Amino acid sequence: MCYPSDHNDGVFIPNWAMWFVVQLDEYARRSEDRALVDRLKPRVEALLKWLEKYENSDGLLEKLPSWVFVEWSRANDFVQDVNYPSNMLYAGVLDAVARLYDMPSCREKAGRLRETIRNQSLRERFFADNALRKEDGSLEVTRNFSEVCQYFAFFFGVADKDRDPELWRILMEDFGPKRQERGLWPEVHPANMFIGNMLRMELLSRDGRSAQILQECVDYLMYMVRRTGTLWENMQDAASLNHGFASHTAVTLFRDILGVRVIDLKARLIRIVLPDAPLESCSGVVPVGSGAVSLSWKRSGRTITYHAEVPEGFRLMVTAMPGLEAVAE
Structure with a gap:
């Protein structure tokens, strides 16, 4: 379900196509396979051209078609009309393309996009998930806040701990596996296993918080291991109980604990x-x-x-x- 591939019901996830470019950038940086990167350039350029059709007057992606997917949480209820996590990802895609194919104009566009997202989405303390197009044509930013949206903001450089020290403190100290149990920030909808909790681990890694990573891996994952010996798609047992995406935990453990x-x-x-x-x-x-x-x-x-x-x-x-x-x- 990755545009422009085909699916038997015609449904595709535009976010997956964008994540593919981010993954390709990582692959290029840690491999010797420049030939594959170069062969994919026409596909990547075609994807950018397709995404441009959905840019509004602010340069933000608006009303992306088909299945706009952030993660299995309330965040998936806030994907229209302008979804800020998707646009944060789009900024990451543009930066990736700039690195992959020496296209500085994409880097400049990514910078403008980040500032636009920040100016619209940051509401007092948290980044809002979406904005809706009103009948008069104006864009109204909602007060829908998800945990995963905050992680997208830091992961893709819309926010950083120097510019947003209080939000960073909240994420590091108040959020995590025991936030709901502690009754903290109930207005922010909790993240799920993929991709919110995984992005959280990446942010902890960037900050060198190995001890916290180890403890949170236990809190997030050990009950899964004890029940099934596997890692799950969701925090709940209602979907895949042996999910490929969850294997990223191995990367976390080898990198940050070993x-x-x-x-x-x-x-x-x-x-x-x-x-x-x-x-x-x-x-x-x-x-x-x-x-x-x-x-x-x-x-x-x-x-x-x-x-x-x-x-x-x-x-x-x-x-x-x-x-x-x-x-x-």
Whole structure:
């Protein structure tokens, strides 16, 4: 269901096409497959041309067709007429295209789009999910607030912790797996497993919050593991109980808890950042081509003793989170 592919009922999800471009950008940065990126350029350009048809006078996507999908939460009730999470994603797409194909005009357009979203959507404390087109032609921003919308704002650079310190504090300290239990911010509809909780983990990762990631993984996921031995599509057991998207948790754990932070095939570099996590030891193996990165570590106080092996021809860079000392075996 990714435009312009076909589906037997004609339904497609325009958001999935945009996420594909974001994923392609990540793929290009961590792989050597420039040929695939170049072959996809006509498809990416065609997608941008198609999206432009839905830009309103403010440059925002409005009334996207078919199934506009943010996530399985109340956020999916707020997808028309102007859906701000979709437009935040659109800004991310434009930045990705600028990097992929050296198109600075897309980067400039993304910057303008972010400021427009911010000026319209930020209402006092939170970003609103959508705006509706009134009969007189004006656009009215709603007071529909979802947790996932706030994560989209930070993930795609509409907000940042320096510009929005209080909202960042709320997200980091008040939101998360126990927010509803604590009765905090009931006016903001909670996120679901995919994609809100996954975006939250990415934001925690960017901020180096390994201990919080570990605890929230337990709070968000352990009850699933205990019931079915798998990870689910939703927080509830009403859909897929062995969902592909949930596998991103493995990326989170290997990157933020084990510490294999970067695998750069182009530069032949493995970068390890040993985490400040409440574990005595951790070990894991990450496949890299025909070889693998193997890492194990033990912690004693503020010292982490590690052993790492990387494929032949790769350089290894090891650091530790601030306040910790990394010592090779």
